[in-house]
Amino acid sequence: MNAGVSQSSERLVRVPLGDRSYDILIGPGLIARAGREIAARVKGRRAAIITDEHVAPLYLEALTESLASEGISVVSLTLPAGEKTKSFDHLITVCDKILEARIERNDPVIALGGGVIGDLTGFAAGIVRRGVRFVQVPTSLLSQVDSSVGGKTGINSRHGKNLIGVFYQPDLVLADTGVLDTLSEREFRAGYAEVAKYGLIDKSDFFAWLETNWKDVFAGGGSRIEAIAASCQAKSDVVAADERENGQRALLNLGHTFGHALEAATGYDSRRLVHGEGVAIGMVLAHDFSARMNLASPDDARRVERHLKAVGLPTSMADIPGGLPPAEVLMESIAQDKKVKSGKLTFILTHGIGRSFVADDVPASEVLSFLREKQQT
Amino acid sequence: MNAGVSQSSERLVRVPLGDRSYDILIGPGLIARAGREIAARVKGRRAAIITDEHVAPLYLEALTESLASEGISVVSLTLPAGEKTKSFDHLITVCDKILEARIERNDPVIALGGGVIGDLTGFAAGIVRRGVRFVQVPTSLLSQVDSSVGGKTGINSRHGKNLIGVFYQPDLVLADTGVLDTLSEREFRAGYAEVAKYGLIDKSDFFAWLETNWKDVFAGGGSRIEAIAASCQAKSDVVAADERENGQRALLNLGHTFGHALEAATGYDSRRLVHGEGVAIGMVLAHDFSARMNLASPDDARRVERHLKAVGLPTSMADIPGGLPPAEVLMESIAQDKKVKSGKLTFILTHGIGRSFVADDVPASEVLSFLREKQQT
Numbered sequence: 001m002n003a004g005v006s007q008s009s010e011r012l013v014r015v016p017l018g019d020r021s022y023d024i025l026i027g028p029g030l031i032a033r034a035g036r037e038i039a040a041r042v043k044g045r046r047a048a049i050i051t052d053e054h055v056a057p058l059y060l061e062a063l064t065e066s067l068a069s070e071g072i073s074v075v076s077l078t079l080p081a082g083e084k085t086k087s088f089d090h091l092i093t094v095c096d097k098i099l100e101a102r103i104e105r106n107d108p109v110i111a112l113g114g115g116v117i118g119d120l121t122g123f124a125a126g127i128v129r130r131g132v133r134f135v136q137v138p139t140s141l142l143s144q145v146d147s148s149v150g151g152k153t154g155i156n157s158r159h160g161k162n163l164i165g166v167f168y169q170p171d172l173v174l175a176d177t178g179v180l181d182t183l184s185e186r187e188f189r190a191g192y193a194e195v196a197k198y199g200l201i202d203k204s205d206f207f208a209w210l211e212t213n214w215k216d217v218f219a220g221g222g223s224r225i226e227a228i229a230a231s232c233q234a235k236s237d238v239v240a241a242d243e244r245e246n247g248q249r250a251l252l253n254l255g256h257t258f259g260h261a262l263e264a265a266t267g268y269d270s271r272r273l274v275h276g277e278g279v280a281i282g283m284v285l286a287h288d289f290s291a292r293m294n295l296a297s298p299d300d301a302r303r304v305e306r307h308l309k310a311v312g313l314p315t316s317m318a319d320i321p322g323g324l325p326p327a328e329v330l331m332e333s334i335a336q337d338k339k340v341k342s343g344k345l346t347f348i349l350t351h352g353i354g355r356s357f358v359a360d361d362v363p364a365s366e367v368l369s370f371l372r373e374k375q376q377t
Numbered sequence: 378m379n380a381g382v383s384q385s386s387e388r389l390v391r392v393p394l395g396d397r398s399y400d401i402l403i404g405p406g407l408i409a410r411a412g413r414e415i416a417a418r419v420k421g422r423r424a425a426i427i428t429d430e431h432v433a434p435l436y437l438e439a440l441t442e443s444l445a446s447e448g449i450s451v452v453s454l455t456l457p458a459g460e461k462t463k464s465f466d467h468l469i470t471v472c473d474k475i476l477e478a479r480i481e482r483n484d485p486v487i488a489l490g491g492g493v494i495g496d497l498t499g500f501a502a503g504i505v506r507r508g509v510r511f512v513q514v515p516t517s518l519l520s521q522v523d524s525s526v527g528g529k530t531g532i533n534s535r536h537g538k539n540l541i542g543v544f545y546q547p548d549l550v551l552a553d554t555g556v557l558d559t560l561s562e563r564e565f566r567a568g569y570a571e572v573a574k575y576g577l578i579d580k581s582d583f584f585a586w587l588e589t590n591w592k593d594v595f596a597g598g599g600s601r602i603e604a605i606a607a608s609c610q611a612k613s614d615v616v617a618a619d620e621r622e623n624g625q626r627a628l629l630n631l632g633h634t635f636g637h638a639l640e641a642a643t644g645y646d647s648r649r650l651v652h653g654e655g656v657a658i659g660m661v662l663a664h665d666f667s668a669r670m671n672l673a674s675p676d677d678a679r680r681v682e683r684h685l686k687a688v689g690l691p692t693s694m695a696d697i698p699g700g701l702p703p704a705e706v707l708m709e710s711i712a713q714d715k716k717v718k719s720g721k722l723t724f725i726l727t728h729g730i731g732r733s734f735v736a737d738d739v740p741a742s743e744v745l746s747f748l749r750e751k752q753q754t
Binding site for chain 2: 088092095096099100102126127128129130131152154157158159160163164165166167244336
């Protein structure tokens, strides 16, 4: 593991998926250079930028100018910020905007924003004309290291999160690390949970490196770029091996089954819990549950908890303000989660740090007892 | 060309698409046998059947019983019949029903109906949980020979037909030819336009066979099954070579650019014009326009017109009841059609019967003049 050693100012990670392969560029100043990078990879000369009301004032003008300087004309749409934007209503609005702009198959639709904008826009790009070109310009740490890479797109349903969508790979990801300086501390930390996740899945060296170097990652500069590149590389490896989640890709859901249930339980209210925070708590729960099942040492669960707590992330259900519904309600949400096959619960469990695995026959009764105990402590 | 020679009562056409390959079974009695055929190919034991109010009274019970006899539990949804059902509103209803039924990735969603139900249901199957199993049980000639094969799914937008959708291949197509006896003469004829299309694209022998044997095809029996199988084979060949329409698959749109414009001009009112009728007129127009551009002999256009007229299909814009908007409005609709690249019009033109080709730089001005002339005669 040489994370942190390289101090170059820009990194490139290639996602190798045959004729759907693409580059992830990581470094400062990429929005200003977006026009050139997009024009080099996409034929069309009309673009639609989809963004949200938080991001638009900061970067929409710079991105539009960069595209214009390459002769690409731009139409843009600014949506409300927040998880509730991942809805059918907003999907229809985005599709209509893309069609109104007469975007054709070779023209790019560009997601400028965090995971919500990326997931929604990618879904729209995947279904308008049965697929147009798609570029991700992720503006949060979470979306740079996770949602912008790998082609999962979608919206939420009243039955659960991300239940409607398509696999649709982008043609390019531009992770401009300069934009991360404008994130709130809380938002950066939430993204960091996904960075730590890659170490916990199968890279114990990377997790140990993060335990030592996390302050540098938070401070910015080379260590931050290195941590993002290592995360994108880790995700790219998993996606290249199992694009459509028939097996090992499910490892990326470490902490997510519990996390999604907690997000649902808080009504996707970002004042109470954001996705990365749910994942942080979910990862501690996954390690604790694995220990309870005698699969892993409780010491590993404590080590995970200690690190996430050190960076300021919530690590237990009690850390969520406003209280939670009973364990039974959380279970109901887990059962409807999409990682369920033929009635049995599929969970990502672990034998220890960096040794996670897909368990596809976890008894629901054990999970329920575990949640009850956790809620009482 | 040996169409019409074989008199076996059932045919199988395999669509070869790697791990997305699937069988099309063609013959009488397949709905009664559906449970067995589906259970042999799909692991899940819950099914959702999506159908419409015309088809449900005829076949829903038989299909449900056939599934139940294999231990597959069924939830069904009956939608209004007609092109307007291919909308975002109905898509949402179908997705909700599938999720309510707790359909998982290995469970089948079954389209029981014509092209509208197949396109809408296939789209929903392709996006719920980013893709569940999908079975087509087409109940019209049109859907048996065209829309149920090849994986194009989608809905209409106010900007045009089929502008939102995905490529999503079924796991099985059951074309029960017994159901065709309940079709109206008009509906059967409309489907026949797509049968004739395969001859016009690149199988002049098949077109000649149809000129001789069309009465037998309309009467039912072996010739009908043979014509359907030949059509499915022709479509399978094209789809296998170019699944995502990067090139030659566009040939399947012969007659469709004009046809879609006529459908839009009549407000998708099936009392005035159904899809296959639009295609019939569109194919005659495509041959006439090719002759006008000195690409083909006017004799071929007359031969196409003669055959389609013989079977009772409309062959000119004047055959559409209720009048049409001016040529300029039809052109606007053509320009928004999805077969447009970088502003130039892409049309399927022909050098003669069985010699169609993709022309990707047809001058809009020529098309407009042609439409004006046609409207004046």
